[in-house]
Amino acid sequence: MRKRTDLSISKGSFVRYNYYHARNLCRESYLLYSSSSFSEKIAYVFCDAFLMAALGEETFKLLPVYILVCKNPNFNEQFDGIVYAVFVSLGFALAENIMYVFLNEINAGIAKVFAAIPAHAMFGIMMGYYLGLAKFSKKTYSY
Numbered sequence: 001m002r003k004r005t006d007l008s009i010s011k012g013s014f015v016r017y018n019y020y021h022a023r024n025l026c027r028e029s030y031l032l033y034s035s036s037s038f039s040e041k042i043a044y045v046f047c048d049a050f051l052m053a054a055l056g057e058e059t060f061k062l063l064p065v066y067i068l069v070c071k072n073p074n075f076n077e078q079f080d081g082i083v084y085a086v087f088v089s090l091g092f093a094l095a096e097n098i099m100y101v102f103l104n105e106i107n108a109g110i111a112k113v114f115a116a117i118p119a120h121a122m123f124g125i126m127m128g129y130y131l132g133l134a135k136f137s138k139k140t141y142s143y
Helices: 002-023 027-069 078-103 106-135
Strands: none
Touching: 002 106, 027 078, 078 106
16 A cells, blocks of 8 residues: 555656756745645555554544443453553554564564554553543543
8 A cells, every 4th residue: 555655646746846847946836736635645654554544543442442441340440451552452452562563574574563552552651541531531422
């Protein structure tokens, strides 16, 4: 998927470059035109990272905690939400790391050990804190 997006970005840059030379635009207008392509790239990276990857991953981590743990009678303290969410998050990180190593190469797995695993654990802490807060809050929620 990444090569396709890189190809589409490079294709757009190639068309813009040829358009610039074919039309003999002045330097200032080309810089303005290329800055719009830079903002398009930033918007694409933002969408890819936050809306596609993060939203999907966090949803797939929240579902097992919500379905299996929230109505469990062993979830009897607010801190249990943190423990359960961190364990689910680290299990997800393990599965994701195994997938990256088999699909890509060992370097991708090593890089994810130092970045993704601590990030998944920290996101699990935040998720579990708010799940525990919601479960033991005086307000009523539709669990």
